[in-house]
Amino acid sequence: MTRSPTLGSERMRMRMAELSAESGVPVATVKYYLREGLLPAGERTSPNQARYSQAHLRRLKLVKALTEVGGMSLASAKAVLSAVDDDEVTPHEVMGVVQEELGGIPPTVSEEAADQAFAVLDEICRRNGWGELPRDHVIVANVVAALATAGELGHDELAVRLEEYAHLALRVAELDLETVRGLSSVDRIIETGVVVTVLGDRVFAALRHMGQALISRDVLRERP
Amino acid sequence: MTRSPTLGSERMRMRMAELSAESGVPVATVKYYLREGLLPAGERTSPNQARYSQAHLRRLKLVKALTEVGGMSLASAKAVLSAVDDDEVTPHEVMGVVQEELGGIPPTVSEEAADQAFAVLDEICRRNGWGELPRDHVIVANVVAALATAGELGHDELAVRLEEYAHLALRVAELDLETVRGLSSVDRIIETGVVVTVLGDRVFAALRHMGQALISRDVLRERP
Numbered sequence: 001m002t003r004s005p006t007l008g009s010e011r012m013r014m015r016m017a018e019l020s021a022e023s024g025v026p027v028a029t030v031k032y033y034l035r036e037g038l039l040p041a042g043e044r045t046s047p048n049q050a051r052y053s054q055a056h057l058r059r060l061k062l063v064k065a066l067t068e069v070g071g072m073s074l075a076s077a078k079a080v081l082s083a084v085d086d087d088e089v090t091p092h093e094v095m096g097v098v099q100e101e102l103g104g105i106p107p108t109v110s111e112e113a114a115d116q117a118f119a120v121l122d123e124i125c126r127r128n129g130w131g132e133l134p135r136d137h138v139i140v141a142n143v144v145a146a147l148a149t150a151g152e153l154g155h156d157e158l159a160v161r162l163e164e165y166a167h168l169a170l171r172v173a174e175l176d177l178e179t180v181r182g183l184s185s186v187d188r189i190i191e192t193g194v195v196v197t198v199l200g201d202r203v204f205a206a207l208r209h210m211g212q213a214l215i216s217r218d219v220l221r222e223r224p
Numbered sequence: 225m226t227r228s229p230t231l232g233s234e235r236m237r238m239r240m241a242e243l244s245a246e247s248g249v250p251v252a253t254v255k256y257y258l259r260e261g262l263l264p265a266g267e268r269t270s271p272n273q274a275r276y277s278q279a280h281l282r283r284l285k286l287v288k289a290l291t292e293v294g295g296m297s298l299a300s301a302k303a304v305l306s307a308v309d310d311d312e313v314t315p316h317e318v319m320g321v322v323q324e325e326l327g328g329i330p331p332t333v334s335e336e337a338a339d340q341a342f343a344v345l346d347e348i349c350r351r352n353g354w355g356e357l358p359r360d361h362v363i364v365a366n367v368v369a370a371l372a373t374a375g376e377l378g379h380d381e382l383a384v385r386l387e388e389y390a391h392l393a394l395r396v397a398e399l400d401l402e403t404v405r406g407l408s409s410v411d412r413i414i415e416t417g418v419v420v421t422v423l424g425d426r427v428f429a430a431l432r433h434m435g436q437a438l439i440s441r442d443v444l445r446e447r448p
Binding site: 012024058061062064065068069080091092094096098102103107108110130131139140142143145146147149150152154155157158161162164165166168169170171172173174176177178179191192193195196197199200201202203204205206207208209210211212213214215216217 | 237248257271282285286288289293296315316319320323326327328331332334340354355364366367369370371373374376377378379381382385386389392393394396397398399400402403415416417419420421423424425426427428429430431432433434435436437438439440441
C-alpha cells in the first residue's frame with residue numbers, strides 16, 4: 001500500500017522540462033530516477049509526454065537531498081523512500097531503515113579487537129540502563145568497528161571517553177526527536193525524521209569540525 | 225622535509241607477504257599504495273624484493289582506517305598523510321587538512337537559501353563570540369548547504385535548533401581536543417588528532433543513531 005496519495009491526486013501541471021528546472025536536477029537524471037522507481041510516473045498526456053505535480057517536485061528535491069547532501073547511494077535512497085511510501089511501515093521502522101542505510105556495511109576488523117570494543121560499549125549501555133545491545137545490528141557494528149580500528153592502531157582515546165561521547169550523542173538524539181514530537185501528520189513525522197537524520201548528520205559533523213578548529217587554534221597552534 | 229624518520233631508520237624485517245598478512249591488506253592493494261605514494265618504499269634486498277618495518281605496518285593500518293572506516297577516498301587519505309609527513313605543517317594545519325578532506329565538495333544550493341542559512345549560522349557565531357565566519361571555507365559551506373537543502377524542502381527544524389546543536393558540537397570538540405592535550409610528541413599529537421577526528425565522526429554518528437533508536441521507541445512506536 002502506498003502512503004502518498006498526493007503523488008497521484010494532485011493536479012498535474014508541470015512538463016518534464018519545468019520539473020527539471022525547478023528542482024535543478026538534469027532531465028536525463030530525472031528520467032533515470034523514473035526508470036529506477038525513485039520517482040513515481042507522471043500522468044501521460046501523449047505517448048511521449050507526461051505531466052508532473054508539486055508532489056513530484058518535492059520528491060525530486062528529497063532524492064537530491066538524500067544523495068547529494070546526505071551522501072547516500074541511489075540504492076540507499078530508494079530503500080528509504082520505499083519505506084517512506086509503505087503505510088505498513090511505522091515511523092519508528094522508517095527511522096530504522098534510514099539508520100541502516102546511513103550505516104552502510106561495517107568494515108571488517110579482527111575478532112579480538114571487536115570483542116574488546118563491544119565489551120566497552122555493552123558495559124556503558126548496561127550501566128546507563130539503555131538495554132540489551134544487538135551485536136549484529138549495523139549501528140552497533142559501526143561503533144564497534146571504529147573503536148576496534150582505533151584500538152588496533154594503538155589508540156584507546158575514543159574508547160576511554162566513549163561514555164562521555166554517548167551522553168552527548170543522546171542529547172543530540174533528544175534534540176532530533178523533539179523535531180517530530182507534536183507533529184500530527186504521519187507523512188510529516190516521517191519526512192521530518194528522514195530530513196533531520198540524514199541532513200542532521202552532515203550538519204553536526206561540520207559543526208563539530210568548526211568547534212575543533214575553534215579550540216585547536218589555542219591548543220595546537222603554538223606547538224612546535 | 226619529512227616528519228617520520230622512523231619510516232626509514234627502523235629495522236626492516238618484513239617481506240611483502242607478511243606485511244599483507246599482518247595488516248589484512250591484500251598484496252595487490254599494498255603495491256597500489258606503494259605506487260600511489262600512500263606508503264613509502266621499503267628497503268630493496270634484491271631487484272624484486274624489499275623488506276618493510278613496523279612503521280610500514282602502522283602506516284598501512286592507518287590508510288585502511290582512513291579509507292575503509294573513515295570513508296575517505298584514496299586521494300583524501302593521501303592529502304592527509306602528506307600533511308602528516310611534512311614537518312613544516314603544524315598540527316593545527318594538519319587538522320585543517322583532515323577537516324577539508326572529510327568535508328568533501330559541498331553540494332550546490334540556491335543562492336537565496338544559502339544566504340538565509342549563512343545568516344542563521346553567522347548570527348549564532350557572533351552571539352557566542354566564536355569569531356568571524358569564513359563563508360567559503362568547506363566546513364562552513366557544508367553547514368550552509370545542508371541547512372539550505374532542508375530549507376528548500378520546507379524544513380527549518382535544524383535551523384531553529386542550530387544553536388543548541390552547535391553548543392553540543394562544541395562540547396564534543398572539547399572532548400576530541402582533550403585527547404591530544406598533554407601528549408608530548410608532535411607525531412603522536414598529529415596521529416591522535418587524525419584518528420580521533422576521522423574515526424570519531426563515525427563513532428559519534430552511530431552513537432547518535434543508537435540514541436535516536438532508544439528514544440524513538442517511545443516517541444514513535446505507538447503512532448499509527
